[in-house]
Amino acid sequence: MEADILIVGGGAAGFACALEAAERGATVLVLEKQPETGGSSAMSGGCLAFAGTEMQREQGIEDSAELLANDLKQLGGTDADPALIAAFATHQLETYDWLKAHGQVFSPALEASSGQSVPRVHTVDPADMVRLLAARCRTTGKVTLLVETAARRLQHDPAAHRVTGVLAEGRDGPIDIRARNGVVLASGGFSRNPDLVRQFAPDCEHAVFVGGAGNVGDGLRMAWALGADLRDMAQIKGTFGKHPTDELNNHSCLCVYKGAIAVNQDGRRFVDESLSYKLLGAACLRQPYGAAFQILDEPILRSGDNEVRILDFERRLEEGLFIQADTLEGLARQIEVPEEMLTKTVADYNAYVDSGEDREFGRKHLVHNHGALRRIETAPFYAYPSTAAVYGTYCGLRVDPAMHVIDVFGERIEGLLAAGEVVGGFHGNAYMTGSALGKALVFGRIAARTALGAAAG
Ligand SMILES: Cc1cc2nc3c(=O)[nH]c(=O)nc-3n(C[C@H](O)[C@H](O)[C@H](O)COP(=O)(O)OP(=O)(O)OC[C@H]3O[C@@H](n4cnc5c(N)ncnc54)[C@H](O)[C@@H]3O)c2cc1C
Structure with missing residues (x-):
């Protein structure tokens, strides 16, 4: 099989990436290992952190990309990569508008929650949001979704340090899939893999783990096996409440x-x-x-x-x-x-x-x-x-602001991008409500543009 872009994971990051790529004319293959798409995105609280929206203006709330970025920096401390925060802050408002243009409905209430200086929690029905993005993907005619199909290994050309596709396992056995423009890992975190969590955060041993059933760290380990660098691994913490x-x-x-x-x-x-x-x-x-x-x-x-x-x-x-x-x-x-x-x-x-x-x-x-x-x-x-x-591991692969995966020597692994919870270096020490689902969408769209060589503007 072959596609312009191959996406591993059918959650918010995967479908935002797929839709953005398809709207730009690319053919896209989305692999989802579970029988159902949605991952943690569909079971989340549906809180999205956006700043400077028309909803905020209508309710007299003054917010901006700068204030959002400052809050994220203050929360994340030195471990939060300012370049990733800037990428999120710059592209979040257009993603809010893009969602609305695709028919996403937000609840009228705006609230302030963890890490927010002003009310900027924009709430959606999260399962409906994933369904909406998946439906929009279908109508483009450019996106093929394979459920019950797990990516097992990345195909890698060592001479070029380039990922060329994945080896997957589908209902009928192994599938060799080539990606012309790149593979995007949107496989979520690993909150359902307590052994892996314990390796990085032994303090969480007694915590309760919640998350999409498929979120065991497949994408993280596949990229790690090729030398990908990791960020924020020591920052895994349980969420209170x-x-x-x-x-x-x-x-x-x-x-x-x-x-x-x-x-x-x-x-x-x-x-x-x-x-x-x-x-x-x-x-x-x-x-x-x-x-x-x-x-x-x-x-x-x-x-x-x-x-x-x-x-x-x-x-x-x-x-x-x-x-x-x-x-x-x-x-x-x-x-x-x-x-x-x-x-x-x-x-x-x-x-x-x-x-x-x-x-x-x-x-x-x-x-x-x-x-x-x-x-x-x-x-x-x-x-x-x-x-x-x-609820989420909020740590993982080191990426640059264009979502290229970076290896332990600081070099790009060509043809490999990542988006969503599999990405590390964005949250740092703490966490803002709505920034995980938000980054899944925002970074998913950036990854699509990067893979297609389009300007991120
Ligand atoms: C209960 C709960 C509440 C939350 N509430 C909020 C909230 O209100 N706001 C917020 O910002 N964040 C929230 N979060 C966190 C947020 O939901 C996630 O960080 C975000 O949705 C991750 O999106 P994603 O697309 O990267 O991953 P996911 O939505 O988890 O999607 C990843 C998908 O990849 C699939 N996959 C994994 N491995 C493979 C493989 N090898 N091959 C193929 N497919 C694979 C998985 O099955 C899954 O469907 C919450 C999380 C939980 C669990």
């Missing part, structure tokens, strides 16, 4: 970003709750039993947003996941933390809110640089049991 026993809901619940505090089993706070939920996850796993409670009152519970999965507190209440009491003492008894300590922790926190100075952890905002703190004072009071879950 997963209910430890809940089987219904795959997502975090982030009451802290609306004003809750997080306490450990001793009833003590342990972190500035406005930090990125990746950092909150790491702090949570260091507490006794690797667990915590988000503590909130009635007004905070009612300030959630039913359109955004991670802020849909009322749904979680209906599911019986919150523990509720008329007094803080009663709540403490139910969650088996010392009563005096929980009441003191809440009283101290309320005093910090009043004085404007959190003397213990320096919390200044609800989330990142956004939102004024709120007292926890109006019954009923609630506790949301929380631990950390690894």
